[in-house]
Amino acid sequence: MTQINFYNLQQDTEQMRKLFACRLTEKALSLGHRVCLFAGSEAIASEIDALLWSFSSTSFIPHAIVAANGTSAEDVSIAVSTLPRDATDVVINLTSDALDNVEGIARVNEIIIQEPEALEQARARYRHYQQAGVKPEMIKL
Numbered sequence: 001m002t003q004i005n006f007y008n009l010q011q012d013t014e015q016m017r018k019l020f021a022c023r024l025t026e027k028a029l030s031l032g033h034r035v036c037l038f039a040g041s042e043a044i045a046s047e048i049d050a051l052l053w054s055f056s057s058t059s060f061i062p063h064a065i066v067a068a069n070g071t072s073a074e075d076v077s078i079a080v081s082t083l084p085r086d087a088t089d090v091v092i093n094l095t096s097d098a099l100d101n102v103e104g105i106a107r108v109n110e111i112i113i114q115e116p117e118a119l120e121q122a123r124a125r126y127r128h129y130q131q132a133g134v135k136p137e138m139i140k141l
Helices: 014-030 042-054 116-131
Strands: 003-008 035-038 064-066 076-079 090-093 107-112 137-140
Touching: 003 116, 014 035, 014 042, 014 090, 014 107, 042 076, 107 116
Parallel strands: 003 107, 003 137, 035 076, 035 090, 064 076, 090 107
Antiparallel strands: none
């Protein structure tokens, strides 16, 4: 069964959310996972692409942007419209919507910031996963 984690940040900016996504990606990669950052838009994919190269002064994360229904040989990929199903075991959802089909994914990570609209969207995603029979875990940072 898919494990769903909600990381509840104390920050309130989208930039902090994206930086945390990069750190979370780095951690998952160091543990041997294949990671997909699901951007949902070209603009967010482009921002994440740049951040993965520059978010840390001491490292970077090799990655690829994956076209719709595409695959990636990289251990880290950024998807815009559809999730690649080629051995990705961790998905970091950067969209405002819950993922509909999480079957076959070991872990989905959702990142929450302290902004009213983002909090409401996170609550809706949490309820969606609950109604799908998954018990999300809340991690307060």
